[in-house]
Amino acid sequence: MLDLANPRQVILVSTRGSVELMGKRVTKDNIFTLSWHSPLSFDPELYGISVGKGRFSYRLIKESKVFAVNFVPHELREQALYCGRASGMSVDKFKEAKLTKEECDSIDCCRIKESSAYLECEVIDEFEVGDHVFFVGKVLKNVVKDDKKRLFYIGGNHFTSTI
Ligand SMILES: Cc1cc2nc3c(=O)[nH]c(=O)nc-3n(C[C@H](O)[C@H](O)[C@H](O)COP(=O)(O)O)c2cc1C
Incomplete structure (x- = not known):
């Protein structure tokens, strides 16, 4: 039903x-795929992401209160599927996805070198929305690197792009 909102x-x-993993406290870097996200405000610049409560990423964001949004080109569709499964x-x-880790400049977090653009965000608010939590991120840095065709999700294992 919610696939009606695709692509x-x-x-x-x-x-x-x-x-905490198997009784030991460890710092983890991770990537996950997301299609439920939105710009929210120009001033301050805010960006929102909706994250399932069962995701490992949910635990990481809850703890660190930061995340990086990586806009990716269509050619990264295999990696997007892998990171989303x-x-x-x-x-x-x-x-495993052969993506290159870079350090963010304004938050203690990693970002993806192969991205076309990125946002470095600090969580300033969060809302429970059913089985997801909607995190509101304040954008501390935004960079556009290229204008490659972006990746869009259709449903199942299928992706498309803009013309
Ligand atoms: C195309 C696609 C879009 C997705 N969109 C979302 C999303 O908007 N929110 C979300 O919580 N999970 C989404 N997922 C699922 C997560 O990416 C998936 O559960 C992932 O394995 C979580 O990884 P983690 O456990 O390492 O955090 C999506 C998956 C795919 C393939």
């Missing part, structure tokens, strides 16, 4: 957080 642009959200709890998605 939607797909972003890869990168996160870093410290979590595997969990960072058990795999290193940067390694």
